Amino acid sequence: MTAAALIADIGGTNTRLALAHGRELDVASIKRFRNADFANFEAVVAAYLPQVGTPAIDGACVAAAGPVVDGVAELTNIDWTLDIPTITRAAGTSHVALLNDLQAPGHAIGHIAPEGLVPVIPAAQPAAPEATALVVNVGTGFNAVPVHATPAGRFVPPSESGHVNLPIRTEADLRLSHYVDDSHGFPAVEEVLSGRGLENVYHWHCAETGAAPELRGSDIIAAAEGGTSPQAVAAVQTFLRFLGTVSGNLALEHLPFGGVFLVGGVAVGLERLLGTGAFAEGFRDKGRFAGFMGDFSVTLVRDDRAPLIGCANHLHELHTA
Structure with missing residues (x-):
């Protein structure tokens, strides 16, 4: 078997491993492992490689759920040490890279198959190939990163x-802010725009109307789609408006003429509701800059392999630089 790169996406609960040849991800090689079943990352790799024929590994790139500082990842919800020496030992190669789990999809932009992308808002003009993009993650948490093309490679x-x-x-926004502030100590964006954030918004709408909160997580989205709960409908519309507002604010900060890309489980779960108006209204609600917002397209990334694709592309770029 020819040499391959080892690609990993480490979340709080599961780790996905795959092989790549250059930029090409070997989709058939993707396997998922429960973190709780293993003492560390090295043990996961040791279990994985025999399942894919024990190939020679000539590089490795890992995306980790947590901030990466000076080559060390602070993992969320798992007591593993993950740094460059650990990856080197696990993969048996010195050509390694470590990204956080949002940087990785940034490196995937432009390399995701069209069927994995869902247009949400078109741009007035086609994007220039090397234009800056913006990745916005809405999942367990919320985060966003710009994606820059530079002479030295993607940054x-x-x-x-x-x-x-x-x-x-609005006054209603202020009441919601006080609600999440009272519940969580600080009215951060993530307290509204995340999985738990959607539940916070739903509970707030229930409190505003005197209804009993009976739904959780994806059930809120399902009830909003079916129109079976006025509070769920209102919560999702509030969520989408805030998502549009925050994404639009970030677009003005980073000027992503290459497009805004929504990733994450909550964003994908809202696919059928993203086009209902609230998101676009929030995105474009920028006063005299409302027209300027038409220069930014918004696309939903439906392909959950984006972190793996990004790792493969980042590692290839490092090797060919």
Whole structure:
């Protein structure tokens, strides 16, 4: 078997491993492992490689759920040490890279098959090939990163965009801000725009109307789609408007003429509702810059392999630089 790159996407609960040849991800090689079943990352790799024929490994790139500082990942919900020496030992190669789990999809932009992309808002003009893009993650948490093309290769800087203050436009927004502030100590964007954030918004709408909160997680989205709960419908519309507002704010900060790309489980779960108007209204609600917002397209990334695709592309770029 020819040499391959080892690609990993480490979440709080599961780790996905795959092989790649150059930029090409070997889709058939993707396997998922429960983190709780293994003492460390090296043990996961040791279990994985025999399942794919024990290939020679000539490089490795890992995306980790948590901030990466000076080559060390602070993993969320798992007591593993993950750094460059650990990856080197596990993969048996010195050609390694470590990204956080949002930088990885940034490196996938432009390399995802069209069937994995869902247009949400078109741009007034086609994007230039090397234009800056913006990746916005809505899942267990919220974060966003710009994606820059540079002469030295693609640059995707880390960020903690979910922990800035929630933007306030109306009296109702202020009441919601006070609600999540009272419940969680700080009215951060992530307290509204995340999995738990959707539940927070739903509970707030229930409190506003005197209804008993009976739904959780994806059930809120399902009830909003079916129109079976006025509170769920209102919660999803509020969520989408805030998502549009925050994404639009970030677009003005980073000028992503290459497009805004929504990733993450909550964003994908809202696919059928993203086009209902609230998201686009929030995105374009920028006063005299409302027209300028038409220069930014918005696309939903439906392909959950984006972190793996991004790792493969980042590693290939490092090897060919």
